[in-house]
Amino acid sequence: MAILLVLEGHFLNLLPLEAGRLGVDVFFCLSGFLMSGILFVNSQPLPTFYRRRASRILPAFVVFVLVMFGLSWWQGRSFTGTELLATLLFCGLTYRRSRGFGVAMCRSVISGP
Numbered sequence: 001m002a003i004l005l006v007l008e009g010h011f012l013n014l015l016p017l018e019a020g021r022l023g024v025d026v027f028f029c030l031s032g033f034l035m036s037g038i039l040f041v042n043s044q045p046l047p048t049f050y051r052r053r054a055s056r057i058l059p060a061f062v063v064f065v066l067v068m069f070g071l072s073w074w075q076g077r078s079f080t081g082t083e084l085l086a087t088l089l090f091c092g093l094t095y096r097r098s099r100g101f102g103v104a105m106c107r108s109v110i111s112g113p
Helices: 002-012 019-041 046-074 081-088 092-097 104-111
Strands: none
Touching (some): 046 081
C-alpha cells in the first residue's frame, strides 16, 4: 500500500491529498512496527539486529552505487574517487554541499587526519 501511494504521488497525482508523503509515512510506520517486533517481542540483541540488517542492506547499496557510478563513467561524466568514497560512506550530500566536509567523521575518513 505504501509503495502504491508513493507511485501515485509521483506519477499520477489523482488523489486530492499528498499521496507520496502519506505513502512514506505509512512505510515508516510499518517499518517501525516490524523492527520493534523483532527487537522487543523476539528479544533479539541489538548487535545481532544491526548485523543482520547490514548484511541485507549494504551489499545491495554497494552494487547500486557502483552501477550508478559505472553508468556515469560510461556516459562520459567525470567524478573523483573522493566523490565515490564519500557516497559509499554516506557522506555524499555533505561532500557536495560544502567541499570542506561539515561532518567530522567524513572529514577524517575522506581527507585524512
